[in-house]
Amino acid sequence: MEKELSQKKRIATLTLDDGRQIELPIISGTLGPDVIDIHELGKVGLFTYDPAFFSTASCTSEITFIDGDAGLLYYRGYPIEQLAEKSDFLEVCYLLLNGQMPNAEQKSEFEHKMKSHSMVHDQLARFLNGFRRDAHPMAVMVGVVGALSAFYHDSLDINNPEHRDLAAMRLLGKVPTIAAMAYKYHNGYPFMYPANKFSYVENFLYMMFATPAEDYVPNPVLVRALERIFILHADHEQNASTSTVRLAGSSGANPFACVASGIAALWGPAHGGANEAALNMLEEIGDVSRVAEYVQGVKDKKYRLMGFGHRVYKNMDPRAAVMRETCHEVLKEQGLENDKLFKLAIELEKIALNDPYFIERRLYPNVDFYSGIVLRAIGIPTNMFTVIFAVARSIGWISQWKEMMSATDRKISRPRQLYVGAKRRDYPPLDER
Numbered sequence: 001m002e003k004e005l006s007q008k009k010r011i012a013t014l015t016l017d018d019g020r021q022i023e024l025p026i027i028s029g030t031l032g033p034d035v036i037d038i039h040e041l042g043k044v045g046l047f048t049y050d051p052a053f054f055s056t057a058s059c060t061s062e063i064t065f066i067d068g069d070a071g072l073l074y075y076r077g078y079p080i081e082q083l084a085e086k087s088d089f090l091e092v093c094y095l096l097l098n099g100q101m102p103n104a105e106q107k108s109e110f111e112h113k114m115k116s117h118s119m120v121h122d123q124l125a126r127f128l129n130g131f132r133r134d135a136h137p138m139a140v141m142v143g144v145v146g147a148l149s150a151f152y153h154d155s156l157d158i159n160n161p162e163h164r165d166l167a168a169m170r171l172l173g174k175v176p177t178i179a180a181m182a183y184k185y186h187n188g189y190p191f192m193y194p195a196n197k198f199s200y201v202e203n204f205l206y207m208m209f210a211t212p213a214e215d216y217v218p219n220p221v222l223v224r225a226l227e228r229i230f231i232l233h234a235d236h237e238q239n240a241s242t243s244t245v246r247l248a249g250s251s252g253a254n255p256f257a258c259v260a261s262g263i264a265a266l267w268g269p270a271h272g273g274a275n276e277a278a279l280n281m282l283e284e285i286g287d288v289s290r291v292a293e294y295v296q297g298v299k300d301k302k303y304r305l306m307g308f309g310h311r312v313y314k315n316m317d318p319r320a321a322v323m324r325e326t327c328h329e330v331l332k333e334q335g336l337e338n339d340k341l342f343k344l345a346i347e348l349e350k351i352a353l354n355d356p357y358f359i360e361r362r363l364y365p366n367v368d369f370y371s372g373i374v375l376r377a378i379g380i381p382t383n384m385f386t387v388i389f390a391v392a393r394s395i396g397w398i399s400q401w402k403e404m405m406s407a408t409d410r411k412i413s414r415p416r417q418l419y420v421g422a423k424r425r426d427y428p429p430l431d432e433r
Contacts, residue, residue: 009025010025010026011023011024011025011026012024012025012026012036020044022040022041022044022046024036024037024038024040024041025037029060031065031067031074032065032067035057042416047416047418049418053243057238058238058243058246058413059238059246059404060407061237061238061400061403062076062099062403063075063076063096063235063237063396063399063400063403064076064235064236064237064396065077065237066236066237066312066313068310068312068313068314068315069314069315070315071313071315071316071317071318072318073236073318073319075092075095075096075234075235076095076096076099076100078095078101079318080231080232080318080319080322081318081321081322083095083231084228084231084232084319084322085322087231088199088200088201088227088231089200089201089227089230089231089234089392090107090110090111090114090199090200091107092230092231092234092395093110093114093172093234093395094106094107094110096234096235096395096396096399097168097395097398097399097402111199111200113169114169114172114173114200115173115194115196115203116173117169117170117172117173117174118173118174118176118177118194118196118203119174119177119193119194120174120177120178120181121151121152123151124144124147124148124151125181125191127144127147128140128144128181128182128185131143131185133185133186133188134186135186136383137179137182137183137186137383137384137387138263138266138267138386138387138390140178140181140182140185140186141178141179141182141260141263141387141390142260142263142264142267143260144178144181144182145171145175145178145256145259145260145263146256146257146260147256148170148171148174148256149254149256149257152167152170152256154166155167155170155255156254158249158252158254158255158405159405161406164255164402164405164406167254167255167256168255168398168401168402171255171256171259171394171398172394172395172398175259175390175391175394176200176203176204176207176391177193177194177207179204179384179387179388179390179391180192180204180207180208181207182384182387183208183381183384183387184207184208186383189211190211190212191207192206192207192208192210192211192212193207194207198218199223201223201226201227201230202218202223204226204391205218205222205223205226205378206218208380209379219333221329221330221333222330222333222378224326224329225326225329225330225374225378226378226388228322228323228326229323229326229371229374229375229388229392230391230392231392232319232322232323232367232371232392233367233389233392233393234392234393234395234396235393235395235396235399235400236312236393236396237312239271240265240266240268240270240271241262241263241265241266241271241272241393241397242262242393242396242397242400243265244261244262244264244265245258245259245261245262245397245400245401246400246401246404246413247261247413248261248262249401249404249405250404250410250411250412250413251412251413252412255398255401258397258401259394259397259398259401262390262393262397263390266386266389266390266393267386272385272386272389272390273385273386274306274307274366274368275307275367275368275369275371275372275375275385275389276372276382276385276386277306277307277368278306278307278368278369278372279341279372279373279376279382280306280382281303281304281305281306281307282341282344282345282348282373283341285344285348286344287340287344288340288343288344288347291344291347291348291351292351294348295348295351295352295355299357305352305358305363306368306369307365307366307368307369307370307372308352308358308363308364308365308366308369309361309362309363309364309366310364310366313364313366314362315362315364316364316365317364317365317366317367319366319367320364320365320366320367320369320370322367323367323369323370323371323374324365324370326370326374327342327345327370327373327374327377330374330377330378331373331377334377334378336377339373339377341373341376342373345369345370345373349365349369352365353365371385372385375388
């Protein structure tokens with residue numbers, strides 16, 4: 001039941017079975033559905049039950065907006081399609097951190113500052129030797145990013161805005177360096193330290209693929225493709241890893257530990273492994289001639305369709321079209337136009353988008369359906385896919401953490417539970433059990 005109190009204030013009235021009525025304020029954002037403020041429920045001994053927080057807003061935020069039904073994704077109000085087409089990753093980073101697009105001077109200063117923080121402490125580089133060579137690169141990422149707090153003590157005062165800014169820049173500058181080092185270490189290659197003559201994305205590809213024996217010349221098509229991947233994955237509202245960063249940050253943990261917790265959450269295959277799963281599915285199908293058979297197997301619950309559908313988007317993922325176009329560009333540049341996996345992807349997409357079974361269930365291609373093919377064509381191995389995701393998402397985690405830390409109503413997060421265990425019972429002596 002909803003009752004108008006005034007033009008600006010509205011309430012919802014909750015009527016209990018004992019006749020009690022509780023009035024709960026209704027709050028409107030600038031976009032998206034209204035929310036019911038349930039703060040007062042605890043005072044009357046009630047809590048809401050919402051497993052996985054499907055219908056619960058955990059915070060207020062000005063950073064990212066998603067409308068899953070309409071297929072919209074905005075960073076600070078800017079549509080993701082425009083940013084992917086016209087912007088570059090560092091400009092998007094500035095936007096997410098500061099709320100506005102930089103002018104030319106601000107952009108140049110931001111880029112210069114970023115380059116000054118791309119190196120890591122030399123002792124940190126030796127820290128990698130403690131890992132086994134066959135350690136998963138994400139294990140290295142969790143450990144090394146978390147260890148940054150042991151090296152940079154001068155930016156750990158979370159209540160100091162200058163410390164927060166410095167920690168943010170350090171994380172944004174060093175995460176790509178650590179990611180490239182994880183790749184090199186896993187494969188036994190020598191580390192390539194940052195080169196300030198390159199842009200942010202060029203530098204990452206340089207650290208990944210250059211060797212001391214030869215000069216490295218970035219391929220502009222591949223650089224642009226990775227720019228888009230970074231932009232498309234930079235933030236995505238309160239997903240599992242971002243919520244983890246906020247939850248850790250609410251306790252007052254340092255930002256390096258918070259981002260490490262986000263990397264750990266991203267490592268879960270249900271979150272950060274979707275593009276690898278989609279690529280594995282295409283390899284399992286093997287040939288275009290098997291697509292129809294596989295689609296029928298999906299309908300019969302024999303196979304799973306990876307890279308289609310999304311927890312939030314019930315319409316076309318706005319990032320998917322950008323990724324599809326990028327896929328064409330990269331495969332052409334690499335001479336892989338006849339790549340069997342891409343042909344499979346096109347055929348599978350065509351059938352699924354015209355099949356009533358998938359249309360009724362709103363199973364549209366998402367960004368992960370094509371991003372794995374792009375990363376593979378660039379030369380990035382599958383065990384680095386989630387690492388690439390982590391590099392891109394770091395700016396979202398940092399921006400969300402900074403926003404939370406600057407809020408005036410910040411409190412430690414403390415979800416409640418519905419207890420379904422044993423009632424009170426007395427301790428039995430050992431010989432009576």
